[in-house]
Structure formats: C-alpha cells, structure tokens
Amino acid sequence: MPLPGSKSREASIIADFKSISGASEKDASRFVKKYKTLEASLDAYFNDPSSINGGTSTPSKGQEKKLGEIWEKYKDPSDSKLVKIDGTLAICEEIGVDPSSDSVLFCLAADLGSKVTGEWEKEPFVKGIASYPGNIDSLSSLRGYLPNLRKKLNSDPEYFKKVYMHTFTLAKGQDFGARTLQLDTALDLWSLFIPPALSSSPSALSRTSDNTPPQFTETEFALWLEFMKKKGKAVSKDTWSLLVDFIRSIDKEFKEYDDEGAWPSTIDDYVDYVRTNRSSN
Template sequence: MPLPGTKSRDAALIAEFRMISGASEKIASSFIKKYKSTEAALDAWYNDPASANGGTSTPNKGQEKKLGEIWEKYKDSSDPKLVKIDGTLAICEELGVDPGSDSVLFCLAADLDSKVTGEWEKEPFVKGLASYPGNIDSLTSLKNYLPALRKKLNTDPTYFKKVYMHTFTLAKGQDFGARTLQLDTALDLWTLFIPPALTSSPSALQRTSDQTPPQFAEEEFDLWIEFMRKKGKAVSKDTWSLLIDFIRSIDKDFKEYDDEGSWPSTIDDFVDFVRTRRSSK
C-alpha cells in the first residue's frame, strides 16, 4: 500500500518531468516510477534516447520518411545537397527560435553534425532528429522538445562541453584552417552560453571536485569579459576549451589556482588581473 501523499507527490513529479521534457504522460510516469526523482529521470531521458523512445534503438521508417520530407521542403534550390541559410531561417520561424540569440540552435548543430552555420546535410539531419527522445517526426514535435534541449545544455556538464566545443569549430566559419576565434564572436558566444549555465540548478558548470554549484559567478564572468576586451586578441582553442575547466575548478577567491599548472597564459593573466583588482579595494 503506498504511503499517504505518495500518489500526489508522484503526480507532481510526472507533471514537472512532462513540462521539462515534453514527454507523454505514459513515458513520464514510467521514468518517474523507475528513477524516483525528476532530476534522475531527466538524466536518464537525456542520456539514453533509446529508453526514452520506449526501448527502440533505431527510428521507424515512417519517422525517417517524415523527417526526410521536412529536409526536402527546406533544401536549397541552387545547392540541393544542403539546407542553407534561407531554409534555416524558415525552419527557425516555424520553431519560434530567434537565430541571433537562442543557444538551442548550437545544440541542434552539434547533434545534427552541422559543419557550417545554418547548413544541414540530409542524413545527419534525419538521423540526429530521430535520435531525440519522444519520436520526433515534425517541426511541431521538435518545437515541443526544444525546452528540454535548452535545459539539458544548461544542466548537463558533458553535453554542455560537447555543444560548446562544436560551436568553436562552427563559429570560425569556412576558414577551416583557422586556429583562433575572433574576439567579438567569442565574447558574444560566452555571453550566450555561460551565464545561463552558471545560474541553472544543477549547473552544467558545477565544480568537478564535488559537483557543487560553481563558485565562479556573474561577478567573475563580468571580470572575464572586461579582461578579454582589454586584451583585445583573438581566442585560441586552448583558451576557449580550458576556460570551462577553469570555471569548474576555481574557488570564489581564486586561492585554489595552481600558478604552476598547465593553464593557457591568458587564464594565468586573468587570475593576476582579478587578484590585483581585488587587492586594491
């Protein structure tokens, strides 16, 4: 016999799970029953698409056909091997996504293997969307899933790093040999990615040592942006990547920073900048 209040608690958890994931009540109920908490259930939902789709590891042919038809509708007339910028903007309008300010597009780019901003090849487009939980087979069902994808970006450390690193490659544009990212582009992307993750609970930028919330907060982020503007140089891939590791490891007062560690010189200089700024107050 269930304990008093158990049913109402489970109903609340199921409702919360459905609101975040966009899953059906049946799937939400099965995940909450198995994992007992919304957080654990969402972790499983995000990390095991096969179980989220009811245990099938491959999409059905009908789903692939419908997704293929979406791609065909928006493909470029002058380059029929790709959906390009015009098609992407049309898709964004259908999804209610602002392409200039919504990080979820970078999630799609990483998951659908977009190699150039706003361009999508058919096979990875279809396979990528089919791999998402919830049997997505239309732009409407994809739109319903986007809130869960945004939450995953801000709360899942592994997924955040995957999307963040793919974005560096994407943001370099078609200069595939470039080793750096233009500073203004990097500043815009850091502002897009990092503050929402810092304030999410759990945070994709949680401390690696003990999985507690990051001690690097809005104040430190603002100092980083100020420092990089003053530095005025393009951003290397090492600096781009290791900034995330730095955020996940540093304490509020920067006392735990290893000055002899193998950090990029830009991060060494940033630590000196912050320590000097704070000691002068």
C-alpha cells in the first residue's frame, strides 16, 4: 500500500518531469515510476534516448536521410565538409534562435559536436539531432524541441556542466593552444549562463551537498562580475570550470569556504573581496 502522500508527491514529480522534458504523460509516468526521483528520471530520459517508447526507439534511416538533406542544404559552397557561419545563420533564422543571445545554440554545439563556433560536420550533426527524443527530422520539429533543451540546460547539473565546458573550448576560437578566455568574452558568457540557472527550479546550480537551491544569488554573481572587471585578466580553464563547483558548494554567508582548499587563487581572492565588501557595508 502506498504511503500517505506518496501519490501526490509522484504526481508532482511527473508534472515537473513533463514541464522540463516535454514528454507525454505516459512517458513521464513511466520514467518517474521506474527511477523515482526527478533528477534520476530526467537523467535517464535525456541521456538514454533509446529508452524512449520502451527501449524500441532508434533513429530510422528515413530520419537520418532527412537530417542529412538539411545539412546538405546549408553546407558551405566552398567547403563540402562543413556547414559554416552563413549556413548556421540561416539555420538559426529557421529555428528561431538569436545567435548573439540564446544559450540554446551552445547546447546544440555540445550535442552536435561543433568544434568551431558556427561550424558543423555532417555525421555528428545528423546523429546528434537524431539522438533527441521525438523523432526529429525537420528544422520545424527541432525548433519545437528547443524549449526542452533550454529547460534542461538550466535544470540539469550534468548537462549544464557539459555545455558550459564545451562553450569554453568554442569561445577560445581557433587558437586551439590557448589556455585562457578573453575577459570580455567570459563576462558575456557568464551573464548568459549563470542567472537563468540560478533562478531555475530545479536549478542546474543546486547545492551538491543536499540538492537544495543555490545560496549563491544574483547579488553574489554581480559582485563576481565586478571583481573580475577590476582584476582585468583573462580567465583560465580552472577558474571557468571551478566557478560552477564553487557556486554549487558555497553557503550564503561564505562561512563554509575552505581557505586551504584547492580553489584557484582567483576564487580565493573573490571570497576575500566579498567578505571585505560585506564588512564595509
């Protein structure tokens, strides 16, 4: 016999699952009943698309053919191996994405194996889109799926980190040996990624210790941007990566910060900056 309240909790999880994933009531119910928690259910749904429809759904030859035709339509006339910037801009117009301000383009870049901003090889482009739930085989159906990717980015910790780290690689440009990201670029990207995730429920930046909402807020984020502007230096990969871990671990008062921990010196200095700022106010 179910425990009192268990049905209502399950219904709430199913509703959240549907909201984030865009799945049908049937699929949402099946995943939640099998995996119990929202996080585990979403992880299974998004990271094992073959499990959709009872494990029988695999990309069809017809689907891959149609996706291949889309790629062929937008490939660069001077380079038959790539869709390049002009093709990407045309695709963005078709799917309703503003490439200057929509983080979902970075989701696509990570999922479809883009190695250079605005460039797409055929095989990962086709296989990446085919891996999404829903048998997507047109740009209009891809457009319909994008809200799910945006929600996933802001609510799924693992997916957020995947896209966020792939973005660092893309944003360095074609200087593949570079180890840092230009400060202005980093500031713009942080402003694109961090606030929506902080305000999402569930949040991709939830505290790792207990999966509660992040205690790092817009106020601390504004201080981070202010601090980095004053610092005025390019951003290392360690700082880029570990900022996410810091946000997911720090308490509101910064009392739990381990000054002897293996944090980048930039984060050490930021903590000092916040503490000084607070003590002077």
